[in-house]
Amino acid sequence: MDLLAVAxxxxxxxxxxxxxxxxxxxxxxxxxxxxxVRMAFYLVLSLGSTAGLFFLAxxxxxxxxxxxxxxxxxxxxxxxxxxxxxQKDFINMDTHTQDWILATIVGGSLLMVLLFGAFGAExxxxxxxINDAHVSATKEATPLGLALTGIRVDTLGESTDAVADGxxxxxxxxxxxxxxxxxxxIGAAYMARTKKLSHxxxxxxxxxxxxxxxxxxEEEPLEEAxxxxxxxxxxxxxxLDPNDEN
Amino acid sequence: xxxxxxxxxxxxxxxxxxxxxxxxxxVLILHVVAVGALLFIWxxxxxxxxxxxxxxxxxxxxxxxxxxxxxxxxxxxxxxDITPDLAxxxxxKIAPYVGLAASxxxxxxxxFADGVVAQHVNTAVFFVLAVLGLEVFSVILAxxxxxxxxxxxxxxxxxxxxxxxxxxxxxxxxxxxxxCGTMNLTTxxxxxxxLFTNWLVFNDPFTFLTAIIYFTCATAGVNRAPFDLAExxxxxxxxxxxxYSGLRxxxxxxxxxxxxxxxxxxxxxxxxxxxxxxxPVGQWIGETIGGTWGLxxxxxxxxxxxxxxxxxxxxxxxxxxxxxxxxxxxxxxxxCLKYCVPLAALGFIGATTWQYLDLxxxxxxxxxxxxxxxxxxxxxxxxxxxxxxxxxxxxxDPEPHSEDKTANTDSxxxxxxxxxxxxxxxx
Numbered sequence: 251m252d253l254l255a256v257a258x259x260x261x262x263x264x265x266x267x268x269x270x271x272x273x274x275x276x277x278x279x280x281x282x283x284x285x286x287v288r289m290a291f292y293l294v295l296s297l298g299s300t301a302g303l304f305f306l307a308x309x310x311x312x313x314x315x316x317x318x319x320x321x322x323x324x325x326x327x328x329x330x331x332x333x334x335x336x337q338k339d340f341i342n343m344d345t346h347t348q349d350w351i352l353a354t355i356v357g358g359s360l361l362m363v364l365l366f367g368a369f370g371a372e373x374x375x376x377x378x379x380i381n382d383a384h385v386s387a388t389k390e391a392t393p394l395g396l397a398l399t400g401i402r403v404d405t406l407g408e409s410t411d412a413v414a415d416g417x418x419x420x421x422x423x424x425x426x427x428x429x430x431x432x433x434x435x436i437g438a439a440y441m442a443r444t445k446k447l448s449h450x451x452x453x454x455x456x457x458x459x460x461x462x463x464x465x466x467x468e469e470e471p472l473e474e475a476x477x478x479x480x481x482x483x484x485x486x487x488x489x490l491d492p493n494d495e496n
Numbered sequence: 497x498x499x500x501x502x503x504x505x506x507x508x509x510x511x512x513x514x515x516x517x518x519x520x521x522x523v524l525i526l527h528v529v530a531v532g533a534l535l536f537i538w539x540x541x542x543x544x545x546x547x548x549x550x551x552x553x554x555x556x557x558x559x560x561x562x563x564x565x566x567x568x569x570x571x572x573x574x575x576x577d578i579t580p581d582l583a584x585x586x587x588x589k590i591a592p593y594v595g596l597a598a599s600x601x602x603x604x605x606x607x608f609a610d611g612v613v614a615q616h617v618n619t620a621v622f623f624v625l626a627v628l629g630l631e632v633f634s635v636i637l638a639x640x641x642x643x644x645x646x647x648x649x650x651x652x653x654x655x656x657x658x659x660x661x662x663x664x665x666x667x668x669x670x671x672x673x674x675x676c677g678t679m680n681l682t683t684x685x686x687x688x689x690x691l692f693t694n695w696l697v698f699n700d701p702f703t704f705l706t707a708i709i710y711f712t713c714a715t716a717g718v719n720r721a722p723f724d725l726a727e728x729x730x731x732x733x734x735x736x737x738x739x740y741s742g743l744r745x746x747x748x749x750x751x752x753x754x755x756x757x758x759x760x761x762x763x764x765x766x767x768x769x770x771x772x773x774x775x776p777v778g779q780w781i782g783e784t785i786g787g788t789w790g791l792x793x794x795x796x797x798x799x800x801x802x803x804x805x806x807x808x809x810x811x812x813x814x815x816x817x818x819x820x821x822x823x824x825x826x827x828x829x830x831x832c833l834k835y836c837v838p839l840a841a842l843g844f845i846g847a848t849t850w851q852y853l854d855l856x857x858x859x860x861x862x863x864x865x866x867x868x869x870x871x872x873x874x875x876x877x878x879x880x881x882x883x884x885x886x887x888x889x890x891x892x893d894p895e896p897h898s899e900d901k902t903a904n905t906d907s908x909x910x911x912x913x914x915x916x917x918x919x920x921x922x923x
Contacts, residue, residue, distance in 0.1 A: 261514060287640055291587060294633065311619045317626035322662075325629075328636060329655045 265306050272299035284344065290328040297321050311394065398424045521614040525603040529596075529754040536753040537565045540814050547818040568746075575742035582643025583739065591641060592740070592747035595634025599755040602627045606761055607682045609771035609798030620681040621669055624762055625662075628717070631755055632658040634748070635719070635726055635736045642739040650735030653825050654719060654726035660832045661716040661723075667840040668710035671703060671847045672696050672766040681762075685770025691859075692774035697767040698858040702846030707767040709840050711809070714759035716828070718752060721817035725825050753810075760809025761802060768805055771798030 272295060279292035297320045304313035345353075398420050501513040538553070541564060545552025557563025579588055604627075605620040607613035617623045632654060639651020675696060676684045688695050697707040716723035727735030737748050764770060772779070778801065782794030823831065850857075 261511065285584070287584070287637075288587065291633075291637065298630075310617050310623065314617075314619055314622040314626045318622070318629065322626075322629055325633060325636070325655075326659065328633075329652070329659075 262306060266303065269299045269302040269306065272296070273303070287328065290324055294321055294324050294328070297324060525600065525614060528603060528757070529600055529750065532757050533750045533753040534565045534569075536756070536810055537568070537749070538562065539811065540817075543811065543814045544818045547815070572742055572746045577742045577744060578739075580643050580739050584641040584643070587637050587641035588739075589744070591634045591638035592744045592751070593634075594637060595631050595751035596747050596754075598627055598630040598634070599751045599758060601630075602755065602758045605681065606758060607685060607765070607771070608761075608802050609795045610682060610686055612771075612795055612799055613682060616682070617680075619679040621673055621679045621684070621762075621766070624681070624758065625666065625669060628755060628758060629658070629662060631718075631751060634751065638740065638748070639726075639736040642736070644739050646732045646734070646738045647736050650726040650732050650738070654736065656825070657723060657725055657828055657832075658717060658719070660829060661713045661836070664709060664832065664836040664840040665713040665717055667837070667844050668706045668713060669762075669766065671706045671844055674844075674848060675699060675703070675851060681765050681770075685765045685772070688769040689772045689779060690776050692769060693858040693861075695767065695769040700847060700850040700855065700857055702843045702850060703767065705839065706843035706847060707763070709836055709843060710767065711763055711812075713832075713836055713840075714763060715813055715816065716832070718755045718759055720752075720756065720813050722820040722823050723828055724817075724822060725828060756810050756813055757806050760813070761806040763809055764802060764805035769801075771795075771802040773797070773801045 274296075276292040276296040276299070280289050280296065283289045283292060297316065301313045301316035301321065304310075304316055501516050538561070542552040542560070553561030553564035555561060555564075556567045579585055602624050604614045605617040605623045607620070613620075635654045636651045639647040639649075639654070642648070672684055673679055676687050678684060684696075692698065696703050698704065719726055725735075726732075727737065732738070737745055740748065778794040778797030781797065782790035784790065785793060
């Protein structure tokens with residue numbers, strides 16, 4: 251009966267240990283594996299169990315963020331890993347000794363910073379009951395979202411001369427970051443766009459020439475042969491193939 | 497629930513209650529996944545048969561071939577589990593489980609009715625989308641590790657497709673979140689209680705557009721025809737699962753069918769009233785009986801409603817599959833980048849403007865006051881966690897009660913945001 255009477259807080263520790271073990275274990279897996287795709291997969295597992303740690307701490311929004319951004323970002327990494335290195339020569343990575351030394355220095359110094367920060371915290375070991383109360387109380391991401399739109403819930407009463415009550419949120423940095431991302435997105439689309447048409451037509455009347463080009467090709471009777479030629483030697487993944495418009 | 501079980505056994509605050517509560521939720525969800533897959537595969541056969549003017553399965557298990565899927569399952573279990581020589585064994589073996597785990601995990605935060613949910617997640621919309629996005633891992637891993645070119649092509653197509661379609665999907669999901677002012681699926685569902693005019697799909701023309709775009713992108717996101725490029729039989733043999741056989745092969749399909757159900761259920765919660773029927777019969781019955789019994793009965797009716805709506809969504813997906821030809825990969829990309837993303841953006845801007853200008857919704861035209869009735873009703877019972885939170889959990893009052901107005905809320909001037917969420921911290 252003693253075993254049955256183990257109370258609630260130990261669940262947290264139980265799952266914490268599980269998630270932490272998975273995260274650390276697959277972190278080492280990333281380090282020690284030589285196959286790019288397996289590395290990415292281990293990284294996914296490691297980051298996913300870190301998301302589990304966030305969920306365990308009651309930070310659901312951060313946990314879902316972790317899943318969406320970090321794990322989803324690793325997905326893109328995995329795709330590029332497969333796409334770019336799916337040949338036999340590159341699929342296995344051999345790490346040189348100097349790389350190991352360099353990585354140990356960089357990683358070790360970062361670890362030292364982390365350890366100093368962790369052990370430097372004054373209030374590290376809070377009593378168990380207070381800890382759990384915190385966990386169950388803070389489950390809302392609404393204040394965070396409001397702060398991003400300009401309303402700081404925690405500082406509603408405070409006001410400076412410049413800003414009104416509760417208006418000292420993070421709207422400005424949020425907008426700046428958003429515009430930055432938008433610029434990056436447009437730039438990426440610009441760089442990734444197909445440049446075939448501009449090569450074909452040097453003068454300003456490229457649109458007219460495009461129309462002419464299309465009209466000429468519409469009259470071609472050999473549909474099937476055209477199809478083959480169009481797709482020969484091209485990546486099937488190219489979404490912006492100009493010949494496939496409509 | 498854990499406390500309830502512990503009280504029955506009289507063992508105080510023990511881990512046994514938590515374990516049993518977790519097991520009950522897990523087993524129930526597993527039944528939705530497994531039995532759902534059995535039903536959906538049978539439906540797929542029958543519907544495709546009827547659309548193509550044939551009968552579909554008729555022999556196994558009575559007149560309509562009810563047990564056809566079970567027979568298929570037995571056949572699949574009996575098949576040999578082959579691993580190709582060129583395969584990356586570990587990844588090849590683990591890939592189907594990744595997909596199934598992802599689509600299973602999405603059910604954790606999916607509320608089947610008001611309060612009938614495995615785990616209350618405050619940002620459930622986000623959670624479900626994030627977890628469902630992980631399902632593509634299984635396809636990519638399977639495609640890569642099979643050591644076959646067909647598989648790799650299928651996986652790459654799937655990756656390009658899913659990564660692109662997550663953009664308009666996210667933009668569509670933001671619209672109900674914006675209108676309701678919360679990411680909590682339970683609250684979003686409850687806010688659509690009452691007549692069907694209250695459903696967000698009928699809120700304004702832009703939400704209607706958004707609902708259609710959402711369903712299109714969701715169909716693409718779960719890799720269904722006409723977007724099933726990853727397993728295009730005519731070009732890629734069977735795409736990413738070319739090299740799979742037996743039980744592992746069937747796990748891919750269980751994952752596919754359960755994520756079809758997840759996105760359909762998510763669509764019904766976000767746009768089509770969640771667990772509330774077109775006419776609030778369950779709510780009336782619950783109010784008439786009253787108390788815990790009334791609440792339970794109305795919840796059971798609500799679960800039925802949601803399952804039915806999810807089933808309708810899955811049926812529509814099958815109907816689409818057997819009616820349209822498969823798109824080419826560039827057409828899929830064109831569809832996403834040239835049509836879905838701009839239309840989703842238009843829907844988002846339009847719905848925002850509609851809310852900002854406070855234009856009439858379908859509900860206000862009917863003259864049906866939103867949310868009011870339901871709030872009174874759940875507050876009276878006061879059992880559900882959602883009801884415990886009350887209006888403070890993010891349910892915006894169209895006309896906030898005078899006693900709810902505190903001095904702080906006056907400072908909030910963003911019109912479309914629910915005023916009462918400012919107090920959301922107190923729970």
